[in-house]
Amino acid sequence: MCRAERLCGTETVFIYPPSCSKFLEIFSLDLGGILTVVLNGYDCVRECLYHQSEVFADRPSLPLFKKMTKMGGLLNCKYGKGWIEHRKLACNSFRYFGSGRRLFERKISEECMFFVDAIDKHKGKPFNPKHLVTNAVSNITNLIIFGQRFTYDDRNFQHMIELFSENVELAVSGWALLYNAFPWIEYVPFGKHQKLFRNAAEVFDFLLQAVKGFSQGRVPHVPRHYVDAYLDELEQNAADPGSSFSYDNLIYSVGELIIAGTETTTNTLRWAMLYMALYPNIQERVHREIDSVLCTGRAPTLEDKQKMPYVEAVLHEILRFCNIVPLGIFRATSQDAKVNGYTIPKGTMVITNLYSVHFDEKYWSDPGVFLPQRFLDSNGNFVKREAFLPFSLGRRHCLGEQLARMEMFLFFTTLLQRFHLQFPRGIVPTVTPKLGMTLQPKPYSICAVRRQQKVPSCGDTPHHK
Numbered sequence: 001m002c003r004a005e006r007l008c009g010t011e012t013v014f015i016y017p018p019s020c021s022k023f024l025e026i027f028s029l030d031l032g033g034i035l036t037v038v039l040n041g042y043d044c045v046r047e048c049l050y051h052q053s054e055v056f057a058d059r060p061s062l063p064l065f066k067k068m069t070k071m072g073g074l075l076n077c078k079y080g081k082g083w084i085e086h087r088k089l090a091c092n093s094f095r096y097f098g099s100g101r102r103l104f105e106r107k108i109s110e111e112c113m114f115f116v117d118a119i120d121k122h123k124g125k126p127f128n129p130k131h132l133v134t135n136a137v138s139n140i141t142n143l144i145i146f147g148q149r150f151t152y153d154d155r156n157f158q159h160m161i162e163l164f165s166e167n168v169e170l171a172v173s174g175w176a177l178l179y180n181a182f183p184w185i186e187y188v189p190f191g192k193h194q195k196l197f198r199n200a201a202e203v204f205d206f207l208l209q210a211v212k213g214f215s216q217g218r219v220p221h222v223p224r225h226y227v228d229a230y231l232d233e234l235e236q237n238a239a240d241p242g243s244s245f246s247y248d249n250l251i252y253s254v255g256e257l258i259i260a261g262t263e264t265t266t267n268t269l270r271w272a273m274l275y276m277a278l279y280p281n282i283q284e285r286v287h288r289e290i291d292s293v294l295c296t297g298r299a300p301t302l303e304d305k306q307k308m309p310y311v312e313a314v315l316h317e318i319l320r321f322c323n324i325v326p327l328g329i330f331r332a333t334s335q336d337a338k339v340n341g342y343t344i345p346k347g348t349m350v351i352t353n354l355y356s357v358h359f360d361e362k363y364w365s366d367p368g369v370f371l372p373q374r375f376l377d378s379n380g381n382f383v384k385r386e387a388f389l390p391f392s393l394g395r396r397h398c399l400g401e402q403l404a405r406m407e408m409f410l411f412f413t414t415l416l417q418r419f420h421l422q423f424p425r426g427i428v429p430t431v432t433p434k435l436g437m438t439l440q441p442k443p444y445s446i447c448a449v450r451r452q453q454k455v456p457s458c459g460d461t462p463h464h465k
Ligand code: HEM
Pocket: 074, 075, 076, 087, 141, 256, 257, 258, 260, 261, 262, 264, 265, 268, 324, 325, 328, 329, 330, 331, 352, 390, 391, 392, 393, 395, 396, 397, 398, 399, 400, 401, 403, 404
């Protein structure tokens, strides 16, 4: 039976709607004593995150987040001065050391080359692409944060990323929920929450050493990367007792930026590879478009994006269909809110069901079908779709969207320009995702077979029918 709870102050009133539509726009849950509201469908998510952006801009004070980052850093930071200061610094750094620089595009292209060369070493034989994609993608964030990349055989960096990514899964495990409801289980010596804490401590130590190492030789006010820029802020605000800049918050934000940028973009590219092998006809159209635009065999640049509407459509459909961050990152209300006649008290945890936005039948026809064409008009031009929110919306929307878009386009086109992707004979991997804060494919093997680029005369446009 469909049931909703009307929230008024501390009191909850059950409502039984007259007709049960497929899903309710808003309902509440009690997650072990944590009052939680779930927002479903595009209209409801937009109403809250866009029209009431500030009200829904907080993060919940969950015991787990408190233990991990003391509600500081950037991603888990409470809404207020600390978050504003950290978000501003990160946005400026991303622009200054990253997407705002022409040179940066060249750096991504260089990484793309390391990436495809490493894949080439498998000589068309089956391999699991997870490790290579993770290393290549995280290196783009590393360039902004540390000014340097890590080689693909750097065992220490890889180990850190593995622990971090394991924590992204553990953070939504039953044990994490249990810890949030009963924080005293911290003193129970067994259970996955202990693994989570051990991983977090190891990651912290690695990042501390990395920050120390990469800040050596720093000249104040001449920042080379995010860490230098942060240390400048820290020193400038040293006399201000209200400043949120601290050495701990530096380590937390570095970790959050690395993991937020790596897990998501890596999973998108891993899904993209899987779906290309699963749908050879779609892959063939991607190949045709790439060959027609990069007709001399040159490497792709961001300028080529406008000329590749089909590639754009495929990447958008991957983001919609695969729902990389299905429930967003938990939000909280920063003050009492009113939504569709419901009152949501200040401090309530809010789950933004982005999955339901991407499968909202009011905005998508046949949402359960993988169909890149839904992002093309009848002339084959790329069209934006309103109910497309993989990066969420409002004040806390993804800070790395622009960077992620650059990376996805350049990695994907470089990869498909050089290779044909296929599964090992007789093996078709499952598309059922592995659950966690992010949805990722279960480990799979794929063959990247070097292709002979068909060279149409430049300007030949492929048919988008
Ligand atoms: C395909 C790639 C990506 C996807 C799908 C994605 C998605 C998201 C989503 C859904 C959120 C939650 C926003 C909310 O609270 O409602 C988020 C937040 C965030 N993302 Fe991304 N993201 C991607 C790539 C990146 C990259 C490359 C970076 C940076 C290197 C990044 C950094 C962040 C940060 C720092 C936040 C927290 C923002 C805040 O709390 O103010 N993301 N992302």
